[in-house]
Amino acid sequence: EAENADGTVEVALQWSSSYSTNSVMAFANNINTHEGGTHMDGFKQAITRTINDYARAKGLLKEKDNNLSGEDAREGLAAIISVKLHDPQFEGQTKTKLGNTEIRPLVQNAVTQGLAEYLEENPTPAKRIIGKATQALKAREAARKAREMTRRKNVLDSFSMPGKLADCASKDASQSEIFIVEGDSAGGSAKQARDRKFQAILPLRGKILNVERAGLHRSLSSETISSLITAIGTNIG
Template structure:
């Protein structure tokens, strides 16, 4: 039934949570909802989305609009980080009815942040589209480095972890018939999504690297630094492989070890300089107290990479003396 004229269109949906079903809470978390609305605005470039809280005493309103889409999303995620290349890499393509969008940018951190979406659903467990992206990224960067002579003939390829260190990436695909693993829709299972994502992304990334040699070299060098750190971590594990917790062989030369082999009572005192080490040795109980003299102010390990840390003799002495492993090892 026509009841009049209007220049407004749209749909209004009312939702009231049932406390019999939502046991934990029926109170809306504005910040949580606002973050999701912002995410949707990034994923749907050019769209205006407004969220408003009209609850008494909590009134607030946010409007989100991003012309850059997921490219702006990557810039937002990297806003407080030092980036390796100024402009995020943006790739878009379509094949067999499946649209693929990828945006990525490297920063100076040592971790990766990869977020994947299917039809704007956050597939935080990954899936075939994310696997295709990772495969393509590793292959293209290694191929580029070899073609340009950055790798020597006998140099091993960078691993997937190497090329993803410091990476922030958004993968967003639109699929007409998505198949998810499980009921929560957090992992995509379509096999064709892997092939199509890999193909479209790899081709565009290869073109970008060839057309932007400065950015390409920075990306490869970032991966090489990660590879060196990985090899240093391997050496760290070798440093700490001792037959028992208090084995004497391979211990640092300046360590005055204790005679006890019981780690529950043994103590290690680290002192600054050989003179302090001599005094400490005179006052210790040889049965359970060990002394390790070290040079002072050796290295700020908070700001150094693992490969540089492990090249320091004083640090190596501590690792070997402790015999407990380092980092995740």
């Protein structure tokens, strides 16, 4: 907590194993400012900067690594921000967004100082917090690369399709089918029996990776998974 001539601020926060990034509530003079505002902006900026600064200082983020985004740093974070001002100014249609610019640095400084001290004094939970944020960063970057890799002009466009895919003639996804078979032998039989107009065949080799256990990064490195994603025409995330 902190106080100056402009007002007072109290903040309580806790990280958990959750993947949520939206568990932050903010109040101004006991009014729930669910649209956010300057106090929320100061809080978010302080969290992101402090987490990145600590991770860099302790070598948990390498020089080649990108900075953690705000959502990376706040993944699993639950927090309550409460500010008290002499003359609160509310904005938005429902007047639930705080507009006082003078409160932003007060919140920012209070959170930066308090969180930095906690991280320095508690290295074990600090390492877990940074580890969760860096995993969120890796997952976000892997998902972005996968979206770029699988983005197609047309869902059933044969351009850059997996080599063993026997595509169908139809370009209408709602009227088309894809049969996934094991191995080239089964694929050959299925190709002979299919209706080329709307039925596609994709032979896959061996046992497919268990993506629930493997995690996103390893799953997206699998040629079989990539072929399946590309053939179906879906994105990731």
